Amino acid sequence: xxxxxxxxxxxxxxxxxxxxxxxxxxxxxxxxxxxxxxxxxxxxxxxxxxxxxxxxxxxxxxxxxxxxxxxxxxxxxxxxxxxxxxxxxxxxxxxxxxxxxxxxxxxxxxxxxxxxxxxxxxxxxxxxxxxxxxxxxxxxxxxxxxxxxxxxxxxxxxxxxxxxxxxxxxxxxxxxxxxxxxxxxxxxxxxxxxxxxxxxxxxx
Numbered sequence: 318x319x320x321x322x323x324x325x326x327x328x329x330x331x332x333x334x335x336x337x338x339x340x341x342x343x344x345x346x347x348x349x350x351x352x353x354x355x356x357x358x359x360x361x362x363x364x365x366x367x368x369x370x371x372x373x374x375x376x377x378x379x380x381x382x383x384x385x386x387x388x389x390x391x392x393x394x395x396x397x398x399x400x401x402x403x404x405x406x407x408x409x410x411x412x413x414x415x416x417x418x419x420x421x422x423x424x425x426x427x428x429x430x431x432x433x434x435x436x437x438x439x440x441x442x443x444x445x446x447x448x449x450x451x452x453x454x455x456x457x458x459x460x461x462x463x464x465x466x467x468x469x470x471x472x473x474x475x476x477x478x479x480x481x482x483x484x485x486x487x488x489x490x491x492x493x494x495x496x497x498x499x500x501x502x503x504x505x506x507x508x509x510x511x512x513x514x515x516x517x518x519x520x521x
Contacts (some may be wrong), residue, residue: 462493
């Protein structure tokens with residue numbers, strides 16, 4: 318029998334905020350490589366993972382990217398940062414849902430992210446102020462779907478795994494959370510999530 322959750326952990330990208338890497342690719346300078354190819358090469362080289370694990374600080378990350386894809390001299394670090402961080406868009410419906418949930422249960426944020434993206438979201442999106450506990454991959458050196466990151470998040474929330482619900486848009490992350498003893502829910506939009514939370518007794 319499912320225990321009504323006392324805490325909810327949310328993924329960030331494509332759950333609390335929309336993510337569209339095409340927005341970043343459009344801001345890279347025109348050249349022999351398209352923006353999509355630049356982002357593909359950055360990912361394939363493991364640079365996204367390294368910066369998300371906190372092993373590669375923003376400026377060294379930019380320098381590695383510049384060497385890898387041959388960014389033109391006019392794309393300095395600040396221009397690169399602006400392009401790289403232009404991928405996010407607000408989800409007002411999730412803002413409203415978190416406001417409803419805040420008085421009812423503990424809320425946490427569990428995200429694979431890096432310092433640059435974290436700072437931009439914190440500055441631009443009020444939703445980042447709502448979760449009471451934040452477990453960010455670059456700060457803790459752990460990366461979903463590593464079971465250790467879920468255990469750490471539950472420890473910080475102060476709840477048992479079985480009474481903690483994890484919401485993510487990737488099935489692999491939901492499955493790994495369930496394997497760690499948490500309740501897991503695949504995010505498919507705010508309406509479906511609200512219905513599930515009503516069913517679980519979190520909302521009324």
